[in-house]
Amino acid sequence: MDDQSRARCEQLATIMKALGHPTRAFIVMELAEGSRCVCELTDMIGADTSTVSKHLTVLxxxxxxxxxxxxxxxxxxxxxxxxxxxxxxxxxxxxxxxEEKQKLLQN
Amino acid sequence: MDDQSRARCEQLATIMKALGHPTRAFIVMELAEGSRCVCELTDMIGADTSTVSKHLTVLxxxxxxxxxxxxxxxxxxxxxxxxxxxxxxxxxxxxxxxEEKQKLLQN
DNA sequence: TCACTATTTGGCTATATTGCCAAATAGGAG
DNA sequence: CTCCTATTTGGCAATATAGCCAAATAGTGA
Incomplete structure (x- = not known):
């Protein structure tokens, strides 16, 4: 694995990692509907404001x-x-x- | 956030989290070229076999x-x-x- | 200025992830 | 069976992440 490939993988991983949390997945889906302020997101998520703020920072x-x-x-x-x-x-x-799992269960 | 939405977010996050590591990103890109055995991947990655094996388990x-x-x-x-x-x-x-960052640097 | 709201930051603990080594498992060849 | 190779699993220490509280920052309005 050369340097360029390594850099590419790290970049991809950073983005994927940012998406790899249920709360952040929710935020992304919610923002897909339109822009939201921290307090709106906090109400929906039901966690501490600081927690939501930190998730937003990660994204x-x-x-x-x-x-x-x-x-x-x-x-x-x-x-x-x-x-x-x-x-x-x-x-x-x-x-x-x-579907795969369903099939396996049926066999 | 209702139960269904929560479940959906967790499912998405699980997958994203699996992709959220440089080594696993590399593995996915490599497998996109065709199937590979653990030893081939281990050679390319340059980590312990057990480490690679565990990454594959996560995926x-x-x-x-x-x-x-x-x-x-x-x-x-x-x-x-x-x-x-x-x-x-x-x-x-x-x-x-x-590109955004480039633009910001130029201003 | 003071009080109030929205957000971010610092700090802390609990938990999860990573990567190595050593050992176990599984299959192939002699 | 024995030796060898490929892979997985268990265990451990180092590091990273998550979430809460408290405190700091920033803007609004009286």
């Missing part, structure tokens, strides 16, 4: 979301709608996996 | 790869080519992010 550091300040509130939004195709692809995968 | 538990035994060797392959579209989408994102 931001990975370049997946961006934030904009407006008065007291900070609005977060997806940097790209690409993430959605992304999720639908993963869910196809999950579906396929479930 | 397998997430339903991303499958294994087939042939003699002494175990051949791993992707369960779905969908993962590739997936990565190209992420890399578009990375590229976009880089």
């Amino acid at each position: 931001k550091n990975a370049g997946l979301v961006q934030s904009e300040k407006e008065g007291l509130m900070v609005h977060y939004s997806l940097t790209t709608p690409c993430l959605l195709k992304f999720y639908s692809c993963v869910e196809d995968l999950v579906r396929k996996d479930m | 397998k538990n997430a339903g991303l790869v499958q294994s087939e035994k042939e003699g002494l060797m175990v051949h791993y392959s992707l369960t779905t080519p969908c993962l590739l579209k997936f990565y190209s989408c992420v890399e578009d994102l990375v590229r976009k992010d880089m």
